[in-house]
Amino acid sequence: MADHVAALSGEVARRIAARLADLTPEMTTLFVDTIPEFHHDRAVQRLMVASTTSNLSAVVDMLMLGISLEDIVVPPAAATYARRFAQHDLSLEALLRAYRLGEHMFLQWGIQDLRRQALPADDALAVTSHVALLLNGYIDRVIEGLIDIYRTERQRWQERSDAAHAAQVRAVLAAEELTISVAEQMLGVALxxxxxxxxxxxxxxxxxxxxxxxxxxxxxxxxxxxxxxxxxxxxxxxxxxxxxxxxxxxxxxxxxxxxxxxxxxxxxxxxxxxxxxxxxxxxxxxxxxxxxxDARPTQQLYPHAQVALAGLLIDRRDAVRLWVQRTLGELAREDKAMARLRHTVQVLLEANGSYTEAAARMHVHKNTVLYRVRKAEELLGRPVADDRLAIQVALLACDQLAATTKTPGPDTSVAAVHLQGRKPDTG
Structure with a gap:
């Protein structure tokens, strides 16, 4: 019985093969009318027709010659079309949809052929089932290969095109002699x-x-x-x-x-x-x-406007760190208590010296701000309002450039000198 069904299926495939010159355009027209991604230029449309033709030929050969599904591979024209699909940044889903539409249309061709042959109902059903099973197996095998081909080409093409684009961008950034018109042509954007x-x-x-x-x-x-x-x-x-x-x-x-x-x-x-x-x-x-x-590892967004000063200082971090130690003394020490005091002073200065505003911004009581600022001033050896700009820049460096230290040198610390009851050496 199985041989009989296979023979009848081969006959159906043979009759379809004889009509492929007329049937193939019918299928490709369905693709173009149904799937927007198939509205290609002429060169790509020729590839699409070649891909469809090669798949149809492979299907009828499989049915006529009894080719095992294990021996099915992606036809070269179909592989080339899948690569072009990827290069044009068209969706894989659209490509796979075309294969399923083609599977359905081929099966309809087979059913129409069986009707014309007026076979017994049992034979017609058996042949339809056999053709549908093999056709589905073929589509599954080819799709599996196409997915790999498409994804590999998409990655390769993106890497290559990104590399070329990156080279153009780097050239525009580096070549000072470029005119704006040439730069726009290179980048493909208006500048x-x-x-x-x-x-x-x-x-x-x-x-x-x-x-x-x-x-x-x-x-x-x-x-x-x-x-x-x-x-x-x-x-x-x-x-x-x-x-x-x-x-x-x-x-x-x-x-x-x-x-x-x-x-x-x-x-x-x-x-x-x-x-x-x-x-x-x-x-x-x-x-x-x-x-x-940055000393704040949880921060994710860095607008230049908020870190501009740190950006200008970043290439002289060693000198900045030494200056911060001299400016802040023990307040520059790297520990949680000092970090809390630095933050309080920074908020107070940003609030233009308003303790009430600083407390509101920090969601603490005003007395807490007063206490912390007093402790900071003891470490600084002077009111925070004195030399305000230097203190604010030093606090920013601690915050954004990690310019704190575990052991600030007391001999270079203005605060330390003051606390020891000596006048700073200004010589």
Whole structure:
């Protein structure tokens, strides 16, 4: 019985094969009419027709010749079309949908052929079942191979295209002699308006997938689709372009970043023209440098405007640390008690010396602020209002540049000299 059904199925396949010249366009037209991703240019459409033809030929050969499913491989034309699909950034789901539509259409051709043959009902049902089973097995085998081909090509193509794009971006950033017109041609974007740069990164390969959300996060925060490029496997450079002065919702961006715990983003300040394209990127890079040594490891968003001073000081950290020790004395010590006092003084200075405002910002009682500031002044050897700018910069360096120390030198500490009852050596 099995041989009889296989023979009848082979006859159906043979009759379909004789009509493939007419049937193939019917199937390719279905793909184009049903699946938007199949609206290709002529060159890609020829590949799509070749892919469809090669699959149909493989199916009829399998049915006519009794080829085992174990011997089925992806036809070369189908593999080439899948690669082109990936290169055009078209969805894998659309490609797989076409295979399922093709499977259904081929089975309908077989049923129509059986009707014309007027076979006994039992034979017709048995042949239909046999053809459907083998056809489904063929589609499953080919789809399995196509998924691997598509994903491999998508990764390869993205890496290659990102590498080429990254090279163009680096050239625009580095080549000072470029005109803005040439830079725009190289990048494929307009540079005459406003733009804000961003640098996004993760610290481990296991978290690299979180970089895939960067474009969406920046779009949500700015309302603009950014130009992005992988600087390396763990870093993305991005630019958001605006017709007017940029507006980035940093609060929203910071909130969304908490959903991606390994992701960090630094933002440059708005700029215009080619110079602004470069300067905003440089500022984002400096903000990232600050982030890498920030004393607040839970922070994820670093706008340059908030860390600009630290960014300017970052290349002289040893000198900054020594200056901080001389300015803050024991208040620069690296422990929780000193950190609490530093924070209180910093908030007080930001509140323009208002103890009431500082207490409100810190959600503590005013007397708590008074007590902490008094302790800090004892360590400083002077009121915090004296030499306010130096104290504020030193506190910022402790906060953003980790310029604290475990053992500040008493011989260089203004506070220590004062507490010892000696006048500082001003010579």
């Amino acid at each position: 005459r308006g406003w733009h804000t740069a961003a640098v996004a990164w993760v610290h481990s390969d296991s978290a690299a997938a979180q970089l895939g959300t960067v474009g969406l996060l920046l779009t949500e925060a700015s309302g603009r689709t950014p130009m992005t490029v992988y600087a390396d496997a763990s870093t993305i450079w991005a630019w958001m372009f605006f017709p007017g002065r940029p507006s980035v919702d940093v609060d929203r961006l910071a909130a969304r970043l908490t959903e991606h715990d390994s992701l960090r983003i630094a933002l440059g300040e708005p700029g215009t023209g080619l110079a602004g394209f470069r300067s905003s990127h440089e500022e984002a890079l400096r903000a990232r440098q600050v982030a890498e040594i």
